[in-house]
Amino acid sequence: MHYLADADLRLDAGPIDYAILIIYFALVLGIGAMARRSVNSSLDFFLSGRSLPAWVTGLAFISANLGAVEIFGMTANGAQYGLPTMHYYWIGAIPAMVFLGLVMMPFYYGSKVRSVPEFLLRRFGRFAHLTNGISFAIAQVLIAGVNLFALATVVNLLLGWPLWVSIVVASAIVLAYTSLGGLSAAVYNEVMQFFVIVAMLLPLTFVGLHKVGGWQGLVDKIAPEVKGGEVAGSTADQLSSWPAMNLTGIGSATLSVLGVVFGLGFVLSFGYWTTNFAEVQRAMSAKSMSAARRTPLIGAYPKTLIALIIIIPGMIAAVLVPELRAVKAGTGDGSVTYNESILLLIRDLLPNGMLGIGITGLLAAFMAGMAANVSSFNTVFTYDIWQAYVVKDKPDDYYLKVGRMITVVGCVVAIGTAFIASTFDNIMDYLQTLFGFFNAPLFATFILGMFWKRMTPLAGGLGLIMGTASAVTVDTLNRVGVLDLAGQGASFVAASAAFVVDIAVSVAVSLVTKPKPESELRGLVWSLTPRDQLRHDDTGENAGWFRKPVVLGAGVLALTVVLNIIFW
Amino acid sequence: MAEKKKAGLFDLRGILALLFAVYGVILTGMGLFATSQEDLDKAAGININLVMGLVMLATALVFFGWARLRPLAVPVTTEDGASAESDH
Numbered sequence: 001m002h003y004l005a006d007a008d009l010r011l012d013a014g015p016i017d018y019a020i021l022i023i024y025f026a027l028v029l030g031i032g033a034m035a036r037r038s039v040n041s042s043l044d045f046f047l048s049g050r051s052l053p054a055w056v057t058g059l060a061f062i063s064a065n066l067g068a069v070e071i072f073g074m075t076a077n078g079a080q081y082g083l084p085t086m087h088y089y090w091i092g093a094i095p096a097m098v099f100l101g102l103v104m105m106p107f108y109y110g111s112k113v114r115s116v117p118e119f120l121l122r123r124f125g126r127f128a129h130l131t132n133g134i135s136f137a138i139a140q141v142l143i144a145g146v147n148l149f150a151l152a153t154v155v156n157l158l159l160g161w162p163l164w165v166s167i168v169v170a171s172a173i174v175l176a177y178t179s180l181g182g183l184s185a186a187v188y189n190e191v192m193q194f195f196v197i198v199a200m201l202l203p204l205t206f207v208g209l210h211k212v213g214g215w216q217g218l219v220d221k222i223a224p225e226v227k228g229g230e231v232a233g234s235t236a237d238q239l240s241s242w243p244a245m246n247l248t249g250i251g252s253a254t255l256s257v258l259g260v261v262f263g264l265g266f267v268l269s270f271g272y273w274t275t276n277f278a279e280v281q282r283a284m285s286a287k288s289m290s291a292a293r294r295t296p297l298i299g300a301y302p303k304t305l306i307a308l309i310i311i312i313p314g315m316i317a318a319v320l321v322p323e324l325r326a327v328k329a330g331t332g333d334g335s336v337t338y339n340e341s342i343l344l345l346i347r348d349l350l351p352n353g354m355l356g357i358g359i360t361g362l363l364a365a366f367m368a369g370m371a372a373n374v375s376s377f378n379t380v381f382t383y384d385i386w387q388a389y390v391v392k393d394k395p396d397d398y399y400l401k402v403g404r405m406i407t408v409v410g411c412v413v414a415i416g417t418a419f420i421a422s423t424f425d426n427i428m429d430y431l432q433t434l435f436g437f438f439n440a441p442l443f444a445t446f447i448l449g450m451f452w453k454r455m456t457p458l459a460g461g462l463g464l465i466m467g468t469a470s471a472v473t474v475d476t477l478n479r480v481g482v483l484d485l486a487g488q489g490a491s492f493v494a495a496s497a498a499f500v501v502d503i504a505v506s507v508a509v510s511l512v513t514k515p516k517p518e519s520e521l522r523g524l525v526w527s528l529t530p531r532d533q534l535r536h537d538d539t540g541e542n543a544g545w546f547r548k549p550v551v552l553g554a555g556v557l558a559l560t561v562v563l564n565i566i567f568w
Numbered sequence: 569m570a571e572k573k574k575a576g577l578f579d580l581r582g583i584l585a586l587l588f589a590v591y592g593v594i595l596t597g598m599g600l601f602a603t604s605q606e607d608l609d610k611a612a613g614i615n616i617n618l619v620m621g622l623v624m625l626a627t628a629l630v631f632f633g634w635a636r637l638r639p640l641a642v643p644v645t646t647e648d649g650a651s652a653e654s655d656h
Binding site: 019023024030031034035038188191192196202207211348349351 | 578580583584586587588590591594595598599602603604606607610611612613614616617619620621623624627
């Protein structure tokens with residue numbers, strides 16, 4: 001079955017395209033080698049010595065998320081569902097990023113913790129810390145395997161290299177630069193990857209729009225989505241972002257909007273963007289409180305606009321590419337799926353030269369995705385598992401060494417995961433959804449813990465476990481058919497359940513257990529933190545109205561509202 | 569402002585300028601000298617290599633100029649929030 005797909009997708013990469021690819025990876029390794037010189041302590045290795053400027057951490061912040069799942073997933077959603085996909089950005093990511101920068105970052109950066117689990121340790125003690133530390137470490141290393149497998153599949157499809165060769169080569173490159181240069185190398189490469197991805201997506205959008213006859217041409221030619229002989233998404237559904245019933249699969253318009261706003265916007269996105277250490281780590285590596293708060297806010301601007309150049313090409317692909325037109329009309333022969341939208345569009349639109357940029361952009365994105373997983377995994381493993389529970393009180397260079405070693409282990413496990421994924425790819429899909437559920441209750445625990453000083457250590461741990469369990473339960477019920485939600489609605493409902501259960505369990509447990517003494521909660525709970533500890537220096541390089549977090553946050557929210565209205 | 573010394577971590581803007589200068593030259597060259605009718609048809613009549621090549625050269629110039637105008641420097645005393653580097 002897959003043979004046909006292979007033949008269809010093989011790109012005509014010429015020597016120039018390979019040259020472009022090789023130049024890129026030479027620079028990637030060069031950055032790793034150069035960053036090596038600035039690594040003198042474990043903090044340099046794991047958090048870039050808290051020295052990076054805000055524009056670098058801001059771009060790395062969104063780049064770390066711009067991996068295989070995002071690029072394939074969001075173009076695929078664009079092709080299948082159309083404009084409602086924008087909610088993942090404008091309702092989902094942006095408000096959460098603004099919230100992180102304005103409300104949560106002062107606690108993360110101000111308390112000087114080195115990871116998100118470490119914040120849990122200080123706020124709730126060991127139970128919550130271990131629960132989160134271990135689940136995060138396992139999730140990251142397995143997701144690194146997913147990214148690696150996605151990358152190998154693409155290399156295999158596009159260039160014809162055997163799967164195992166691409167898996168080994170790609171992981172060797174990631175290992176080389178992350179173990180040499182630590183987070184600095186990962187972050188610098190993420191920024192470089194960001195620009196190359198944009199250089200790939202911009203021409204796809206403009207050339208694509210030109211080819212379909214502009215925006216009006218796209219609107220005229222967009223086709224209804226047919227599944228099993230029935231229209232699953234009309235053209236009207238695809239051309240207005242609300243109420244997104246084709247996206248959520250929820251039959252009532254009101255409930256669909258509620259699912260998007262509460263499930264996707266509030267729970268899933270806030271959970272992901274504000275508590276996922278792979279993201280927050282980028283902000284923690286900023287050089288000052290001001291820069292740390294600006295990190296997600298600066299990232300939010302390109303994130304807002306990238307929605308346009310990632311989703312619109314998806315919609316264009318479903319109009320221009322014959323194979324995808326067949327898929328959408330329900331007459332596809334199974335040789336391609338929506339997931340291949342971006343590959344097919346690159347094949348059909350870009351000549352040699354730009355083709356090389358396209359291939360480089362995709363590979364760079366998947367590799368940076370894996371590097372983000374690996375660099376957050378090694379930090380949490382070293383600080384939150386090894387240093388906290390296994391080998392305590394050693395000098396700093398010992399932990400730097402452990403960090404480098406565990407990076408190797410992480411990459412090797414990721415290779416193993418990638419090989420497992422190559423035989424059971426449905427399992428990987430499932431795992432990925434599952435790990436998404438760890439984040440939803442985490443946000444509930446954080447937000448309650450930051451604003452309610454009465455919340456107890458036991459409540460922190462139990463809330464997380466019960467919240468995750470309820471998300472898994474809802475998801476399983478949907479998979480076996482007890483609940484009947486097509487589309488993406490199931491994960492919105494599962495995440496909402498996790499949030500509600502986490503809050504309920506945490507409040508109930510807190511009321512019957514003993515809270516931590518207030519003296520230990522300074523800097524961790526809003527009401528017990530002196531106000532000036534949450535403020536940051538706004539003189540010198542942090543001066544200027546345009547560097548004020550509130551102004552940056554309000555600006556990006558205004559931009560998002562305008563875009564929401566335009567694409568209503 | 570504090571006394572400055574050379575930054576420990578190298579400047580990313582130089583690397584970005586280098587990357588886009590090289591890519592810009594390659595793509596502009598492809599656009600000018602190696603564009604077939606087939607390539608043009610693929611991209612609906614737009615010489616996309618030439619356009620993106622020029623855009624990349626411009627991007628390289630921006631990063632180069634930015635790095636020249638506001639060079640990277642770190643103060644000798646790196647106290648939280650009080651560094652004197654200016655590169656944003």
